[in-house]
Amino acid sequence: MACHNFYGNINLMNYIEEIKKLKNEKNAIILTHCYQPIEIDEVSDYVGDSFYLSKKAAETNADIIVFAGVHFMAQSAKLLNPNKKVLLPNPKSGCFMADMIGVNELRQFKSKYSNIPAVCYINSTAEVKAECDICCTSSNAIDVVKSLGADKILFLPDTYLGKWIEEKLGNIKVITYNGFCPTHLRIRIEDMENSRKQYPNAKILAHPECHTEVSKLADFVGSTKEIMNYAKESNEKQFVIVTEKGVVDRLKRDLPQKEFILIKEDIVCQNMKWNSLEDIYNALLNEEHEIEVNEEVFEKAKKCIKRMMGVNI
Numbered sequence: 001m002a003c004h005n006f007y008g009n010i011n012l013m014n015y016i017e018e019i020k021k022l023k024n025e026k027n028a029i030i031l032t033h034c035y036q037p038i039e040i041d042e043v044s045d046y047v048g049d050s051f052y053l054s055k056k057a058a059e060t061n062a063d064i065i066v067f068a069g070v071h072f073m074a075q076s077a078k079l080l081n082p083n084k085k086v087l088l089p090n091p092k093s094g095c096f097m098a099d100m101i102g103v104n105e106l107r108q109f110k111s112k113y114s115n116i117p118a119v120c121y122i123n124s125t126a127e128v129k130a131e132c133d134i135c136c137t138s139s140n141a142i143d144v145v146k147s148l149g150a151d152k153i154l155f156l157p158d159t160y161l162g163k164w165i166e167e168k169l170g171n172i173k174v175i176t177y178n179g180f181c182p183t184h185l186r187i188r189i190e191d192m193e194n195s196r197k198q199y200p201n202a203k204i205l206a207h208p209e210c211h212t213e214v215s216k217l218a219d220f221v222g223s224t225k226e227i228m229n230y231a232k233e234s235n236e237k238q239f240v241i242v243t244e245k246g247v248v249d250r251l252k253r254d255l256p257q258k259e260f261i262l263i264k265e266d267i268v269c270q271n272m273k274w275n276s277l278e279d280i281y282n283a284l285l286n287e288e289h290e291i292e293v294n295e296e297v298f299e300k301a302k303k304c305i306k307r308m309m310g311v312n313i
Contacts, residue, residue, distance in 0.1 A: 012039060015277040019043040022284045028064035030280065031056055031077065034224055035246035035272035036068045038253065043280065044068065047250075049224040050076075050122045051137035057081060058309060066284055068275045070095045071291075075126050076135075078291045079302045080309070086291040089279035094271050097123045100179040101157040106131050109177050110154060116175070118154040119145060120304070121161060123181075126293045128156070130300035135308040138208055138223035141165050145172060147311045160184075164208040164215060183269045184209040187242055191264050192217040195240045199261060205230055206242035218242060231255060244269050 020043060022028065031053045032044040041047050046056045050073060057065060057077040065086045067074035072095055074088040101109075106128055110118055120132040121141075129135055136144035138161060145153055145165055151172060155162035157179025166174035187210055195204060196217070205227045206218035215221045220230050224247055231239050231251055238259045241248045245268045251260045283289050293301065 012277065015281050016042045019277065019281050019284060022281070026064050026284065026287075027062050028066060028284060029056075029060055029062040030066045030068060031073075033069040033073060033246075033272065034228070034250055035244040035269055036275055037273055038246065038249045039277060040068050040275065040280065041250070043277065049137065049139055051139035051223070052225055053077075054080065054122070054137070054305070054309065060084075064284070064287070066280055067291075068280060069093065070098075070271050072098045072123055072125060074291045075293060076122060076305055078293055079126060079129075079298070079305050082298070082302070085287060087283045087287065088289045088291055089283045090274040090276070091289050092271075093274040095123055096271065097121075097157055097179055097181050098125055098128075101128055101177060103127050103131060105177075106156065109156065113152075113154060113175060116152050116154050117148050117150050118156065119148070120156050121158050122305075122308075124157060126301040127297050129304040130297040132156075132304050133307070134311075135305045137308075139225055140308065140311060141208075142168055144308055144311050145169065145174070158209055160210060160212055160215070161208045163212050164221065167212075181209040183244060183267060185211060186266060187211070187214050187263055189213050189217065192242070195261070195263060199238060199240055201236075202238040202240045202259075202261065203230075203234065203236045204240045204242060204263075207244075210242060214242070231258065231260070243267070244272065246272065 029045040030043055032040050032047045058080045065077050067077050070093045074086050078086040117133040120135050122135055122137045155174050156177035159176040159178050162174045162176035203219045205220045206215050208221050240261045242263045248260050248262045
């Protein structure tokens with residue numbers, strides 16, 4: 001494995017060895033989202049999408065959780081593990097979508113509608129979760145919304161995931177907040193049409209955070225994990241992947257007998273790329289960048305995410 005310049009005087013393999021030692025010494029686990037730099041997988045205990053990692057966070061007996069992801073993910077792990085130390089390797093790792101709604105914006109949104117349950121995407125802060133009825137991920141959104149037994153719901157912050165849920169269910173009105181993922185919104189209709197022409201035999205797999213008109217042109221729409229599972233289980237040999245580059249990196253590594261094409265080269269979430277092996281090493285060594293959640297919101301936010309975890313899927 002090659003040495004990267006930003007790792008300084010310690011090469012990649014040394015970081016991997018040292019991190020593994022620290023994990024054993026400190027009874028720590030590393031949870032890694034599959035948009036993260038691929039070399040982080042070498043030290044990770046679990047790699048997956050938000051829902052999978054939420055489940056693993058809830059189940060762990062580790063004393064320390066290092067979350068190689070973005071802030072809201074580490075915060076969610078803390079809500080599920082109030083007595084454990086949760087570390088975010090690089091505190092710069094935020095989420096533009098989560099930043100699009102705060103408590104004031106949420107209250108204003110909810111004030112327009114009475115007696116309608118509010119569902120928040122996991123891509124939101126603990127403060128926002130505390131003001132919502134239940135949380136969801138793109139993997140379990142359909143089941144979460146169905147579990148409420150309501151004919152109308154409020155959904156935030158991602159309008160495109162919300163409208164995808166509405167279309168999939170057909171009988172529930174989904175009133176969405178006007179948030180979005182800037183990375184997925186770089187993908188345009190013409191990108192889909194060009195891919196179809198260039199790769200006529202390929203299956204096109206898209207994430208529901210994409211624009212509605214983009215999703216309509218895909219052969220399959222699903223969460224990060226669902227896209228990866230589809231590619232693994234399919235008999236097809238060529239796929240155009242319409243989500244963040246980290247998914248393509250892992251598919252190419254894990255399924256070398258198949259061909260994976262990223263829809264366009266700039267589908268990279270810079271916030272997801274902040275974490276490095278060096279950051280993980282330092283966070284674990286010094287037990288730094290610990291996630292804390294305000295006491296006033298903790299129990300309400302925990303209830304929101306725990307209710308999601310209780311939905312049978």
